[in-house]
Amino acid sequence: MIATTARKARPAATEDEAALEFVTDVVAGLEAKPKRIPSKYFYDTAGSLLFEEITQLPEYYPTRVERGILTENAEAIAALLPAGSALVEFGNGSSAKTRIVLRAASELSAYVPVDIAAEFLEEQAETLRHEFPSLNVLPVAADFTRAFDLPASLRTVPRIGFFPGSTIGNFEPPDAAGFLRLAGRSLGAGAVMVIGVDLIKNEAALHAAYNDAADVTARFNLNLLARINRELDGDFDLDSFEHRAFFDHECSRIEMHLVSRAAQRVSIDGHSFDFAEGETIHTENSYKYTVESFRALAREAGWQPIKVWTDSDGWFSLHVLVNETANPSAS
Structure with a gap:
């Protein structure tokens, strides 16, 4: 048996190291073609709570x-x-x-x-x-x-x-x-x-699961941009992006994206990124x-x-x- 002493969560990296990794991944992802951001960054406290609402x-x-x-x-x-x-x-x-x-x-x-x-x-x-x-x-x-x-x-x-x-x-x-x-x-x-x-x-069940009527999944997806604004000095206008999720038959996966509603420029931590109207950030896959x-x-x-x-x-x-x-x- 193991002693039952309460333990605090042990950080794997310092806050500075985590912040550096976050900004590095975001900048690299937005410089890529097509643009993407790792889905693990959905899960700050706000994102975790939104996901629990989704469930x-x-x-x-x-x-x-x-x-x-x-x-x-x-x-x-x-x-x-x-x-x-x-x-x-x-x-x-x-x-x-x-x-x-x-x-x-x-x-x-x-x-x-x-x-x-x-x-x-x-x-x-x-x-x-x-x-x-x-x-x-x-x-x-x-x-x-x-x-x-x-x-x-x-x-x-x-x-x-x-x-x-x-x-x-x-x-x-x-x-x-x-x-x-x-x-x-x-x-x-x-x-x-x-x-x-x-x-x-069936595709109808998959589509509904990632495009709920209450738009909670949309808020979860958009919270990624809000987190970048909060933590990385970003200036995303959340109203200028929309949630999109669809099933890719060839890959057997749901894809989630954030779609730019208009041509725009976004700044993050001193870096600038141009978006064409309709251009997306690929935020998550869910393979079946x-x-x-x-x-x-x-x-x-x-x-x-x-x-x-x-x-x-x-x-x-x-x-x-x-x-x-x-x-x-x-x-």
Whole structure:
């Protein structure tokens, strides 16, 4: 067992380093053709709260359907998790789905949420400490798409990966495989990973999920520009951009863009960028898989699929994988 001392989220970089990385990525993305900004920058505190609002929308099926799969199969999932192990969640969100697993897997020794939004992460961690007083909650503020350090107290503890929400779909497929390899090195050989994957379905349902009637997804997308204004001395006029999301059949993905309504020039941290009318900033992809295409990706990255559950409509899948990559040096 691990001591149950409360721990603050540990920053992976200083604020200055994070700000430098943010401005570097934004400037490079807006200089590229076509323009793009990494979707990880959606998730400042305001963006995280907007995303939680999205998950409650009637059109946004992934959260509702995945939660149903988790609830229905919670005991079966818990039976696959070794007693005394630590649950490492890549991307924390509201922890609503995590609670389903934590309640079922009562013999876990620790929960380690890893997320880039440190303030939001710590708020969620503190709530969980009160709800699960016997569980050691050890938040780590880090970009989980890159190597990061887990708490030293976990070195001898079996680790379980938890990656719900189909966030894996936000990666280009080669990068998704790269993330799975990185997760394998963090979790260690023989580790179990539980991962949610959105499935290919009718285009009307996909379109509605990313173009909700209340325009919450539009506000979430536009908040990226608001964050640049707040943190990078940008001068984006948010009314001069609009949200656009559509399904690309060839790539089997939803694409999200911000579209310039007019020819304009924008300044950020002393850099200027020209936009033509109709020009877009590509802000996110969300790839949709079949069960077999995701299993093939997992195998390529060194994970052996051992179980999958789907909802009755076949809209969403929850996979259990085992890390087959030898990794004696994992820390």
